Amino acid sequence: MSRKHPIIAITGSSGAGTSTVTETFQQIFTRESITAAIVHGDSFHRYDRAEMRTIHNTAIEQGKNPPSHFGPEANDFAALEALFADYGANASGKVRSYVHDAEEERQFGCPPGTFTPWEDIEAGTDLLYYEGLHGAVRTEEVDVARHVDLCIGVVPIINLEWIQKIHRDRSARGYSTEAVTDMILRRMPDYVNYICPQFNNTDINFQRVPMVDTSNPFIARWIPTPDESMTVIRFANPRGIDFPYLSAMIPGSFMSRANSIVVPGGKTELAMQLIFTPMIWRLIDNSRKARGLPGLDRRDHS
Numbered sequence: 001m002s003r004k005h006p007i008i009a010i011t012g013s014s015g016a017g018t019s020t021v022t023e024t025f026q027q028i029f030t031r032e033s034i035t036a037a038i039v040h041g042d043s044f045h046r047y048d049r050a051e052m053r054t055i056h057n058t059a060i061e062q063g064k065n066p067p068s069h070f071g072p073e074a075n076d077f078a079a080l081e082a083l084f085a086d087y088g089a090n091a092s093g094k095v096r097s098y099v100h101d102a103e104e105e106r107q108f109g110c111p112p113g114t115f116t117p118w119e120d121i122e123a124g125t126d127l128l129y130y131e132g133l134h135g136a137v138r139t140e141e142v143d144v145a146r147h148v149d150l151c152i153g154v155v156p157i158i159n160l161e162w163i164q165k166i167h168r169d170r171s172a173r174g175y176s177t178e179a180v181t182d183m184i185l186r187r188m189p190d191y192v193n194y195i196c197p198q199f200n201n202t203d204i205n206f207q208r209v210p211m212v213d214t215s216n217p218f219i220a221r222w223i224p225t226p227d228e229s230m231t232v233i234r235f236a237n238p239r240g241i242d243f244p245y246l247s248a249m250i251p252g253s254f255m256s257r258a259n260s261i262v263v264p265g266g267k268t269e270l271a272m273q274l275i276f277t278p279m280i281w282r283l284i285d286n287s288r289k290a291r292g293l294p295g296l297d298r299r300d301h302s
Contacts, residue, residue, distance in 0.1 A: 003287060004290045006088075006150070008036075010135060010154060011136045011151065011153055011154070013161055014069070014133070015164040016155060021131070022038075022129075024272045024276070025276065032281070034126045034127065035126050037095070040097065044077075048114045065186060075133075083095065084147035091123075091128075092121055093121050099115070126284055126288075139194075152202060153204070155207045157207065165180060203237070205232075206231055206268065207233075212224050212228050225265070226264075227264070231267075232261075234257075245274075250264075
């Protein structure tokens, strides 16, 4: 953690919905005139698409379970921790992007399935924002979580997570249901060992629970809508959280435990705005004061 140069990390599995949370944070950053260095977790994959395919095929031929993007073999956890440590100390570090498709090829000038060159983080940022699979990972070799000032877990129940992943990978990436199912099965050991334990290290978890039948996610024709869901929001440390205020501001919400509030799925973004905005104010105010700068100007945020 760093008072001068804070780090926010959004962590969740593939298909969990971390990109939706990122959209909410970007709205807050724009409204509050905060400059964030945005880092995507897939930029710390160890192999590009062609290399990963070769490694996968070789493992299958040898009768082994191929490495997955959930685990350490296919990711450079040490480089991710080094970035967080560098940023926390000096607001510096090396970043790159993974190019997913033709649209990003036009943006970055690199072929899909490859990485852009490593570059220095732009000077003058207020914070580092990470979104990906491993923002709170801990292993015997690395401890990424210890560098994070605000860590958010996005954890829909497993059947909903699979439904979202299947629909995304079929529509956006052209995979068949069978291919996505095979991927889910192969990743399961790494999911259990490296994804799930992170949610013990987060400050807040958002877990969307559908109110419709998702018994067989592999045949589901639609993703449950937000209005067909409830979201459980769990705080690791509820001290300082104004639950009466949240309950008053979010119709249909209720406390399920002393550290948890449940909100209608359609009100999740509102809940995020209400919860995250004052947390970001505190991080930035503390950062600017530590650097001898004035705090945020909140006179007009309409």
